[in-house]
Each structure stands twice: as C-alpha cells, then as structure tokens.
Amino acid sequence: MAKRKGRGPTPKAEDRHWHAKRQRARAAKNARRTGTPTLGPGGREKLAEARRAAEAAVRGRPAGARRTDGEAPELVVGRNPVLEALRAGVPGSALYVTSGTDERVRESIQLAADRGIPLLETAKPELDRLTDGAVHQGIALQVRPYRYAHPDDLLKGAAPLIVAVDGITDPRNLGAIVRSAAAFGASGVVVPERRAAGVTAGTWKASAGTLTAVPVARATNLARQLKAYQQAGCFVAGLDARGAVTVADLEVADGPFVLVVGSEGKGLGRLVAETCDLLATIPMPGRAESLNAGVAAGIALYEVARRRGA
Known part of the structure; x- marks a missing residue:
C-alpha cells in the first residue's frame, strides 16, 4: 500500500485567495492602481446600504420602511453627466466607479472625495445591475433624496x-x-x-x-x-x-x-x-x-x- 503524501504546511492567510485578508489586500492594490479609495471602518455596511438605495432608485421606490417623504435616491450615469453634476454641487450619497483611468472619472473622484462622498469601487456587471442596464460608462452618482419643507x-x-x-x-x-x-x-x-x-x-x-x-x-x-x-x-x-x-x-x-x-x-x-x-x-x-x-x-x-x- 502506497504511503499517502501530506498536504504540507497550512498556507498563510494572504496566500489563500478566498480569505478575507487576501481580498482586502487585493482591493487595496486595485484602489492604488485606479486612484479609487477603499472602504473604511464600517464600509461594507455602508456599501450594502448604498447599493440597496441605488436599487430602490431604479425601481422608483424608497429603500427601506424608515423613509417617510416618499422620495427615492436618483442615479446620474455617464462620465459627462456625473462630472457636470458634481461640478454643480449636486448632493451625492455615493459615487460608483469601475475604473479611474479616464480623465473625467478621475476629476469626478477628486470632486467627490473633496466633498466627502463615499467612493465605491464596483465591478461592471454590478453597476449594470444597479443602473438597470443603462449606458453608465463605468461611473454613476447616487443623488441624495431631497428633503421637502412643509x-x-x-x-x-x-x-x-x-x-x-x-x-x-x-x-x-x-x-x-x-x-x-x-x-x-x-x-x-x-x-x-x-x-x-x-x-x-x-x-x-x-x-x-x-x-x-x-x-x-x-x-x-x-x-x-x-x-x-x-x-x-x-x-x-x-x-x-x-x-x-x-x-x-x-x-x-x-x-x-x-x-x-x-x-x-x-x-x-x-x-x-x-x-x-x-x-x-x-x-x-x-x-x-x-x-x-x-x-x-x-x-x-x-x-x-x-x-x-x-
């Protein structure tokens, strides 16, 4: 009977592609390459909340039962529309970006960062889903719902x-x-x-x-x-x-x-x-x-x- 070979020493966390530590390191590397900052503390929860709001904007209804004003966030898509909206001071709650290689995208990222708008690196299929298949050119701005006065x-x-x-x-x-x-x-x-x-x-x-x-x-x-x-x-x-x-x-x-x-x-x-x-x-x-x-x-x-x- 042949002797079975051992699997060897357990690989380090950063060497296991599925490990959370490896994924965070990869995200940080991509962020440095594209110029898009990674999510900070509580970022995953904020990302999930922002995505739920974006999906609600596509469906045309609010995200969550807490909203009482009947307004859903709006998504502005496309490099020129997003850049123009940020230059005009349109209040945003999240900026979705698939890459930061285009000059207009880089300027949008900078404007959003200056105003404290969360920057969320998103894969193209995910952004396709969030924008309901619109031609987004790799970028979308989620506009904060307006609070109407009485x-x-x-x-x-x-x-x-x-x-x-x-x-x-x-x-x-x-x-x-x-x-x-x-x-x-x-x-x-x-x-x-x-x-x-x-x-x-x-x-x-x-x-x-x-x-x-x-x-x-x-x-x-x-x-x-x-x-x-x-x-x-x-x-x-x-x-x-x-x-x-x-x-x-x-x-x-x-x-x-x-x-x-x-x-x-x-x-x-x-x-x-x-x-x-x-x-x-x-x-x-x-x-x-x-x-x-x-x-x-x-x-x-x-x-x-x-x-x-x-």
Missing part, C-alpha cells in the same frame, strides 16, 4: 414672498424658478405633489446651487394650499395672459404675497386660476406668444422686488 414653513417674517408653481413638469424650469426666487428674496417655492416636477439632479444644476438657500415645499393640493395662504393673510396673484393688470402694477405685492407661475403654453389650471385673488400679465410688445416659465417668474419677481423696495 408649505407652512414658508410663512416666515412679517411679509413673506412665496412662489407657487402649477403644471411645471421640467425639473430645469423648476431650478430656474428657484434661482430667481433666491435672487429676489423669496421665502421659498411650493410645488404640487403630483403631476409636477420635483427636485432632481437637473433641478440642482439649473438652480446653480441656490437650492441650499431656498426651501422647496410640496402641497398635496395646490389650490387648497393657496386658500390656506390667503387665510394666513397672503395676497395671491397668478401670472396669466388674461390678467387684468400688469406685473408692474401689483400694488399689493408689498405685503404677504404669493406669486403663482403656470407652465408655458397651458398656463394656470382652472381651479388654481379661480383661487387667485387676481391675475397679472407680462406685457410683450414683441412676437412671442408666451414666455418660458423660468423667464416669466424672473421678470415678475423683479417687479415684485422693486415694489417691495428690495
């Missing part, structure tokens, strides 16, 4: 100035309106909860960072919320081509005031228009039939601010 929180000061939007479905238009609201001292912006644009990465970019200073609130029913503002002592004026006065003649704008902006083309909804105390128009001697909602809001807010002595 509409009553905008009633600050002796003479609050509130901007309400009706029928705005383009997040970039909403961002432009927020930017004008910030420029002319508005207390905040109110948007309908349904069938309207919310705060997305596009809104953040269009607002040029002013979303950090101007709160956005959501109203379940905009017409009902306008009535609540009226009961609180606010005068409500809507922008409409059928307006009886021009925005330059809004003498009531020097007190508690709500300006309602409708969408381009459709304007204000019937119930919202009927709720307004009056309708105001922007004179247009040129050939344009209507103005972009963001432009119209900027013109009207300028006149309101001038009236208020801002």
Whole structure:
C-alpha cells in the first residue's frame, strides 16, 4: 500500500485567495492602481446600504420602511453627466466607479472625495445591475433624496414672498424658478405633489446651487394650499395672459404675497386660476406668444422686488 503524501504546511492567510485578508489586500492594490479609495471602518455596511438605495432608485421606490417623504435616491450615469453634476454641487450619497483611468472619472473622484462622498469601487456587471442596464460608462452618482419643507414653513417674517408653481413638469424650469426666487428674496417655492416636477439632479444644476438657500415645499393640493395662504393673510396673484393688470402694477405685492407661475403654453389650471385673488400679465410688445416659465417668474419677481423696495 502506497504511503499517502501530506498536504504540507497550512498556507498563510494572504496566500489563500478566498480569505478575507487576501481580498482586502487585493482591493487595496486595485484602489492604488485606479486612484479609487477603499472602504473604511464600517464600509461594507455602508456599501450594502448604498447599493440597496441605488436599487430602490431604479425601481422608483424608497429603500427601506424608515423613509417617510416618499422620495427615492436618483442615479446620474455617464462620465459627462456625473462630472457636470458634481461640478454643480449636486448632493451625492455615493459615487460608483469601475475604473479611474479616464480623465473625467478621475476629476469626478477628486470632486467627490473633496466633498466627502463615499467612493465605491464596483465591478461592471454590478453597476449594470444597479443602473438597470443603462449606458453608465463605468461611473454613476447616487443623488441624495431631497428633503421637502412643509408649505407652512414658508410663512416666515412679517411679509413673506412665496412662489407657487402649477403644471411645471421640467425639473430645469423648476431650478430656474428657484434661482430667481433666491435672487429676489423669496421665502421659498411650493410645488404640487403630483403631476409636477420635483427636485432632481437637473433641478440642482439649473438652480446653480441656490437650492441650499431656498426651501422647496410640496402641497398635496395646490389650490387648497393657496386658500390656506390667503387665510394666513397672503395676497395671491397668478401670472396669466388674461390678467387684468400688469406685473408692474401689483400694488399689493408689498405685503404677504404669493406669486403663482403656470407652465408655458397651458398656463394656470382652472381651479388654481379661480383661487387667485387676481391675475397679472407680462406685457410683450414683441412676437412671442408666451414666455418660458423660468423667464416669466424672473421678470415678475423683479417687479415684485422693486415694489417691495428690495
């Protein structure tokens, strides 16, 4: 009977490919090569949580029962979109990267690191799954869900100035309106909860960072919320081509005031228009039939601010 040979000494942990120590060493080596930092203490738990949130963003629902605002994280994918979002200050909760060889990816990694956004090295198949097969070019930014204010929180000061939007479905238009609201001292912006644009990465970019200073609130029913503002002592004026006065003649704008902006083309909804105390128009001697909602809001807010002595 042949003598069986022994297996020899037990290999060291770092020599066993399946051992956790070997895997950590390999991840550290890859991180040094790609410029992507490894996960720190508690990193695995953070990675799992971020991935669950990203998957929830793809499914269009929140990750976990603790969320009460009904908002899911948004994923921005692609080298140029991610870089532009980070340059614009879009708040991120995680940056997924498969490699750091592209110059745009390296800049995105640096911007994220400067702002304390977790950098997560992810294999391409995993990123394919997280982005639901989108063309991600090896990088994706998970945008932190926006925390909406309550509409009553905008009633600050002796003479609050509130901007309400009706029928705005383009997040970039909403961002432009927020930017004008910030420029002319508005207390905040109110948007309908349904069938309207919310705060997305596009809104953040269009607002040029002013979303950090101007709160956005959501109203379940905009017409009902306008009535609540009226009961609180606010005068409500809507922008409409059928307006009886021009925005330059809004003498009531020097007190508690709500300006309602409708969408381009459709304007204000019937119930919202009927709720307004009056309708105001922007004179247009040129050939344009209507103005972009963001432009119209900027013109009207300028006149309101001038009236208020801002």
